Amino acid sequence: MDRRHLHRSIAPAALAVGGGLVLAMLPYAAAPAHAATTGQLRTDQVGYATGESKIGYLMASGALSGETYKVVNAAGSTVASGTVGGASRGSWNSAYPDVYPIDFSGVTAAGSYQLVASGPVGATSATFQVESAAALYGTLVSDGVNFYQNQRDGSNLVAGPLNRKPAHLNDAAASVYQTPSFQSGGNGDVINGSSLTKIGGPVDVTGGWFDAGDYLKFTFTTSYADDLLYASARALGSAAPAALSAEARYGSDWLNKMWNPSTKTLYLQVGIGSGNASGSFYGDHDLWRLPQADDSDTASADRYAAAHRPVFEAAAPGAKIDPDLVGRVAASFALAAQAEAATDPAGAATELADATSLYAMANTSPSGTLESAAPNAYYPESIWHDAMELGATEIALAQQALGNPAATYTPYLTQAATWAADYIASDSGKDTLNLYDVSALAHADLVSALAQAGNPSGLAIGSAALVADLKAQVASAAKVSASDIFRAGGNYADFDVDSHTFGFISTEALYQRASGDAQFAAFASQQRNWLLGGNAWGTSFMVGAGTTFPTCMGSQIPNLSGSLNGAAPVDTGAVVNGPNGTSNFTGGLGSLQGGMKKCEQDSFTAFTGHGSEYVDDVRSWQSSEPALDMTGSAILAGAVQSSLTGSVTPPSPGGRSYEAEAAALAGGANATGCSACSGGKKVSAVGGGSGGTVTFGGISEPAAGAYRLSVSYLSVGKAKQATVTVNGAAQTVAFPETDPSSYGVVGTVTVTVQLAAGSANTVAFSASSGKSAPDLDRIVV
Template identity: 50%
Template sequence: MLQITNTHAASSAYVRLNQVGYITGETKQAILLASGSDSGASFSLVNTTTGITVYSGTVGSSKGSWSSTFPDTYLIDFSSFQTAGSYSIHVSGSIKATSPTFKIDSGANLYTNLLSNALFFYQSQRDGANVNSSVLNRQPSHLTDQTASIYSTPSYNSSDTLQGSLKKIGGPIDVSGGWFDAGDYVKFVETASYTDAIMLFAARQYPALLTGGSADINGEGKYGLDWLQKMWNNSTKTLYYQVGIGDGNGGSILGDHDQWRLPQADDKLSVSSSSPAYYIKYRPVFEAGSAGAQISPNLAGRLAADFGLCYQLYHTSDPTYANQCLSSGETVFDLAKTSSVSQLLTTAPNDYYPETEWRDDMELGATELYNATALGNLPSGLAHSDPSFYLSAAAKWANAYITGPNDGSDSLNLYDVSGLAHYELYNAITRAGNPSGLAVSQASLLSDLKAQLDAGTTQAKSDPFGFGIAYAGADATPHALGYALEASFYDQLAGVSTYKTFGLTQRNWALGSNAWGSSFIVGAGSTFPNCMQSQIANLAGSLTGGSPLQLGAVVDGPSATSNFSGLSLQSGMKACPPSGGDIFKTFTGKGARYYDNVVAWPSTEPADDYTALSILVFAQQI
């Protein structure tokens, strides 16, 4: 693995581009970031193997200011050059610059290894006994989850401090396995249900790429399903939504975030029931409600989608398992609480993932149950064996989303799955023969998807790098990947190429064509996060960009500058970067900062839901 050095010493100009490379026939653009005017400068494309200039041109007109430090940016377009090879861009003018080395090649050659990296990330996040020791020396962890106790939902104050004690209400229950949510070791149905839906959809769409071998997303998706099946008891109709507590009360009860360690260390703790670290070893499981209680519709919708996709993927290869999935999916869907909905159930505390929209989840769940039941040869005893039931329900919830308070306010990500739901429902309506009487039409689905993309393209016009989301928020990288996917969904359904360049720009942004000149995916490109806020990466991986790495991890990327106050090393953390400092600070702009430091959770914490979208984006390139 390439050793990453400080390539951001004082300079006047930088060439920002997709460091993974460009597919031969696609639009190929880079951005020149300059400290002063460089209008009319020329650039040359140099083959790094031969040293020969193979293409030359003039930089485009100014794309506007990035910051007071870099008031000038320019487009470099070399789309017409299509010869495979390894290259760098050299800018000659009043301010000179040279790009990182990149490739022009086929999608398969550029992106296949990145799919393998994505699988590597999820295997590094595995909990339980079934881990792969060749992945960052992972060892079995949290084996006490096999006999966990059940607790009622705890109370937290506005500072996420646990109030009172935990109330045990049942158990034991086996909730072992699954994935750690992010850089910590808590497990949530909220994020796992979303992650698994994306992975299973990807495996269904690209079976040749994602089944078996070094990118077996199909198999890893089933690993996620196994855990979700444990968190849902279909016999008693009870949902459990979380394993472990992130934050305790700072004294008598410690949470996961109070210690920095490798996960297997938790099993070695010697604790009594009164020890502050008791709930770190014997992790609580939180119940969403009593047996048969209604379920928060965001969780119900996504779980229904997971179980519907499960049936679609495994009804032939493992019919018993698939039938169990379908029965669970139908039951969960029927228990969704869809009236008088107030605060959605996500996690404890809620503001770890403060989700507010749920109609999109119900649309996706109904659509995947339609796709499952439309396969025919269904098991007996289902609540709804007529596929039209689910098609009508999907259209109902699509219409409710489109006419609801959050329509078109986001791109595809954890908090809004409407882009994927609309795509799936459009195709389901085609599959059903475009029946009359549905609450939504294909035209209205396409129009709503277009409205989301138009919001992104409008925002992109105000950014020299064409990013489709305002920088002052968070979750920048998954938003970019989500827009890349929505652009492809729309163009495919409409039979156009209207948003192709916009989609490529979002992909390129995540892979290095941004002000900071960093890819936000570990192992993708020449500069990527070295210092993630991941306990596994920090304690078992390299701190300098060498091997081993938590390959495939997608991090947040730039975040609002206000999010970086009060950051400090936690006991047990390895300082990263070892020398300290912030080599990216000079590139702060548009109210956003990117900080590659283990303390900087707003920029460098990896997450399961972030990484899921990269699988689909990379598969599409191939």
């Protein structure tokens, strides 16, 4: 299991498929209040699908008698009611010895609701939505992509609400160093010696994503994350947001820099965590700063941590490379080839060549520790058959997508089947889909590749065995879930429960798609419910999803660029580690690291129970640090579940979905009232030209108050600024002036506006460009 590297120490703009200016209004997330009372109501704070089971949880300080509940809609009307009865599901902790389920599955109409309990306890839930499954899961996709944009390194950034700026441009001419030796004991990442030994360079390793709350860049985690993004875009097909595909491309572009096919060299990572024992040089985890400060850091002690970050090799040039790395990175190249096969066959062929050249370098008889990071303790990997199965499978699928003959891809299918059989024989049952086990994705894709090949005989394994192993992975978690008070299928007393739980949701959809068996669909919904608020702590573990979510993450950029304790802006889409074993918090969280802004929501500890604790605190790497793999798991879960129900719907504030159903209006035209309402939703669209005005009739959803207006410009062109006027109050916002390499989000900015209820709200906007007037395609309220 991951002992993620130690530090010493509301929804975003809607993502559109088309180009233009996209505006989405989001309510401020109030700072959570968690004073222990006689009762707490827990629900999925994002919402429930119209036809699925809907269970709330009443945590009580004792056995209940005479408690009732009701479900109230946005108009204040009761749409369902009943008695809180039956047996308690068990004791969570001494303060909440009884937890009662409340089944309100009869509520199926789309809308906004609250669950209210009355009687001896009395409690009210957060507001949640009932809507389509595609809309619910669409939140995970679009919000998760936002986090990846915030994690970008280099010059091609999305400024966003966190005001990201170019960083680590010195990575363009980085030096390669011999992998150092590390001291044993402690956190295991202190380097021996007074300096690092340079062995090569310069190499260009600009770009990529920061791994977690730090600024390190790992081939191991980036390739896993990129595999998930490409798989997500492929699952959604034409419904995939343009920004998702662009982000997957951003990841593989960096991995292309980390693999040099001419010298057969794969680079392992950029940067070091901690410095050396004497303190003559520091590591990334010894500093707390914004990334743009690093290139101009002239301190001698920071030379490896900031201004001139080292690059390490996975193996010597031309030497065989550990298979866990090879399989994941080769899969990323092959997935890129699949994505480009129809539109850029030549580019796809190049990606495929990179995949096959790297795949051929795998050491398939490894001994000792598998290489994943320096030090290996950051990401200790123990299995590899799954990664090689994934690499071989994606290569075969890429060759099929390019129309290559069976003689070309059959050897890879043969090898993929062999690795799958080895995984099932040696590794199955030890883990499920997460950073350390990619078998679920590999199995599902191998089933697809075999089907396209006509299900050839004579392989080490066939589709039936692959589907059976997928089922076993889901069934094992479903069994755990059935006996848990809040129906959690993961181990919340260990690391990475959130990543594993999103993995369950993905695996259920992959199994359902491969088998047609939907018997575990309710289990997948229960896992989403737990992740997004239906848990003992009453919080969503994805930033911006729901009413209460992490606001004090152990992450430098939001801590130093965002607002704290729930105020805007926040690092929307970030998924944190989540609850963890109480022993990991022994001794407290320590003092603030130099440069940290104090931010804490430590009252979550009132809900510590079952050996598990959750702390939302900038110092809490144990539970509140976000990472690429965790958020990538959420994106894949959203995408593959959406692919079962149809197209993904970009979410609006609080999970509500508004599609642009009105006829496109010419620039400068007006739309008054609600002439394009659907199901009570007020929608309008603007297309063509560089500006316009839209007037919406009395806004009742969302309610009156302060809102964040997120403005995104999507184009190959260059937008310099936009002016947004809401009810007469004008604000001008500047966009970054960097042209993207491909069609996608150029930048996102955020302004604060006031909306009134019961009267018209007029939103006027315009934009200008250094080249030509950009198109403003859609406004969504």
